Amino acid sequence: MGLDDICNTGLCLGLGIGCLVKQENISQSDHHQQKKKKPFLKHDQLFPSLSLGPSHDVHGQGESIDLHQRQASSLSLSAVSSFSNSSVKRQRDFGGEEVELERVCSRVSDEDEEGSPRKKLKLTKEQSSVLEDSFKEHSTLNPKQKQALAEQLNLRPRQVEVWFQNRRARTKLKQTEVDRELLKKCCETLKEENKRLHKELQELKSLKLTASYYMHLPAATLTLCPSCERVDNGGEAPSTSSPFTMGQKSHFFSSFTHPSAAC
DNA sequence: CGACTGCTCCAAGTTACATCA
DNA sequence: ATTGATGTAACTTGGAGCAGT
Missing domain, CATH: 1.10.287 (Helix Hairpins)
Structure with missing residues (x-):
């Protein structure tokens, strides 16, 4: 092997940012993800990822939630309009039993019929904290969990659902930012x-x-x-x-x- | 068995409100 | 008091899975 060989061989650099997929089992609450065969990897299953700290038992121990009056009043206003569009449907529970779930059509606006401008709800610290803890435990909710959380926080299931959707979006955005920085450094x-x-x-x-x-x-x-x-x-x-x-x-x-x- | 339909959930993108500097 | 930036709740749209017909 001579110089020619070296020069002709060329230098082949393999580029790749490794995303190690955690092999942890998907939590039971994530059966939506299992049910759907989307090639979607949860962000907390990838490295590098934002660590979300230890999980807490959210639903247990009857944690008391102090809801502010402002919150309650705004809820009562919008809840009427949105629940007027809801229907009651028997839905098979994932455990096999049948549960009666109040369904709020996700396509229906929470605005009232008069078309008044939508009021923006500000979650209390307690509500945010419970939601965050719940999110750490599982980033998606099944209907039962959603309902339970909504009752616990005195929110509508739709609000809990939206909060989780937005929270997932925020997490992804943050992760994208982290990945971008990582790739930038790697590129340098x-x-x-x-x-x-x-x-x-x-x-x-x-x-x-x-x-x-x-x-x-x-x-x-x-x-x-x-x-x-x-x-x-x-x-x-x-x-x-x-x-x-x-x-x-x-x-x-x-x-x-x-x-x-x-x- | 495959096609169709309705329902549900979710991601992505957008809008609009609230707050702050 | 005004304004632009920012955070985020709420909304819209489109895609996909599933069950029933």
């Missing part, structure tokens, strides 16, 4: 590596050029010293100002040189 590193390799290639090419100049010398007399990385011609050519001098250690050194005892 690869640029530097590429630059360095180009430089090294140039040096090797010039080395090859000069080597052909010295072709008249017996091949055995041209050796590269592994320690000082200078070409030694057996004392027949000046070594201090030799064009064979390499600035950097070459990765390919061992492939075309032999250790020399010249030094």
